[in-house]
Amino acid sequence: MHDINLGLYFVSELVGTAMLLLLGGGVVANVILAKSKGFGGGTLMINWGWGLAVFAGVLVSSYSGAQLNPAVSIALLIAGKIGVAQFFVAIAAQLVGAFIGAVLCWLAYKQHFDEEPDAATKLGVFSTGPAIRSYGWNLITEVIGTFVLVFVIFAFADYGDVQIGVPGALGPLSAVPVALLVVGIGASLGGPTGYAINPARDLGPRIAHAILPIKGKGSSDWSYAWVPVVGPLLGGTIAALAAPALLHLAHL
Numbered sequence: 001m002h003d004i005n006l007g008l009y010f011v012s013e014l015v016g017t018a019m020l021l022l023l024g025g026g027v028v029a030n031v032i033l034a035k036s037k038g039f040g041g042g043t044l045m046i047n048w049g050w051g052l053a054v055f056a057g058v059l060v061s062s063y064s065g066a067q068l069n070p071a072v073s074i075a076l077l078i079a080g081k082i083g084v085a086q087f088f089v090a091i092a093a094q095l096v097g098a099f100i101g102a103v104l105c106w107l108a109y110k111q112h113f114d115e116e117p118d119a120a121t122k123l124g125v126f127s128t129g130p131a132i133r134s135y136g137w138n139l140i141t142e143v144i145g146t147f148v149l150v151f152v153i154f155a156f157a158d159y160g161d162v163q164i165g166v167p168g169a170l171g172p173l174s175a176v177p178v179a180l181l182v183v184g185i186g187a188s189l190g191g192p193t194g195y196a197i198n199p200a201r202d203l204g205p206r207i208a209h210a211i212l213p214i215k216g217k218g219s220s221d222w223s224y225a226w227v228p229v230v231g232p233l234l235g236g237t238i239a240a241l242a243a244p245a246l247l248h249l250a251h252l
Contacts, residue, residue, distance in 0.1 A: 013068065022105050023052065028125045029105060033112040035112055044187065069149075073087050073090045075153075102204060105205075119216055119218025130192060138193050138231070142235065146198075151239040151242070151246070196231070
């Protein structure tokens with residue numbers, strides 16, 4: 001493992017996560033905000049948009065291994081793929097990057113936010129919310145979705161490590177399968193909660209929603225905010241603990 005420049009590591013995760021949220025939030029804004037050209041594009045358009053957002057985010061953050069997600073980072077820490085310093089630097093960068101990406105998305109759609117009459121729709125661009133509010137079941141959905149994400153990423157990682165000590169499958173050569181995995185999770189498991197599967201993806205933009213001078217924005221729904229943070233962290237942790245044994249059995 002080469003010595004790691006934590007400054008570059010921070011920038012890598014920040015840029016990748018900002019790109020993820022700019023394009024991911026952007027597709028949601030395009031589909032649900034009033035007078036947007038993509039208005040009414042539907043759930044699958046959002047699924048594919050988020051997948052392509054992951055693709056772009058991975059490509060621009062290769063130095064850090066393109067984690068872009070605290071659930072992935074905690075799984076890598078548990079698996080011994082990254083150190084404690086890398087973990088905390090990544091988490092900080094992901095939250096800042098997600099905030100920046102959300103702000104850029106708001107700027108791109110500023111006039112459409114102004115024209116949108118429904119406060120809940122505006123919040124939906126920034127953060128997830130349940131179709132049926134039931135905190136326990138919503139938590140389970142997020143745990144399962146994130147388990148699938150991290151477990152399959154660990155399966156990708158079986159094909160090699162990069163020199164700075166993160167799974168090679170999170171690098172550019174695997175941007176496409178990771179993107180397709182996110183599309184699949186959204187299409188299959190996204191209905192109940194909007195599949196945050198990433199604490200930074202939800203928390204950073206929710207903070208942006210609370211701070212930004214958005215016309216008629218209403219509540220940031222902080223009573224629900226813990227679900228898309230705790231659920232993905234639990235899902236990532238369980239996946240990291242289960243992956244070695246399950247993947248070993250799969251390779252027998």
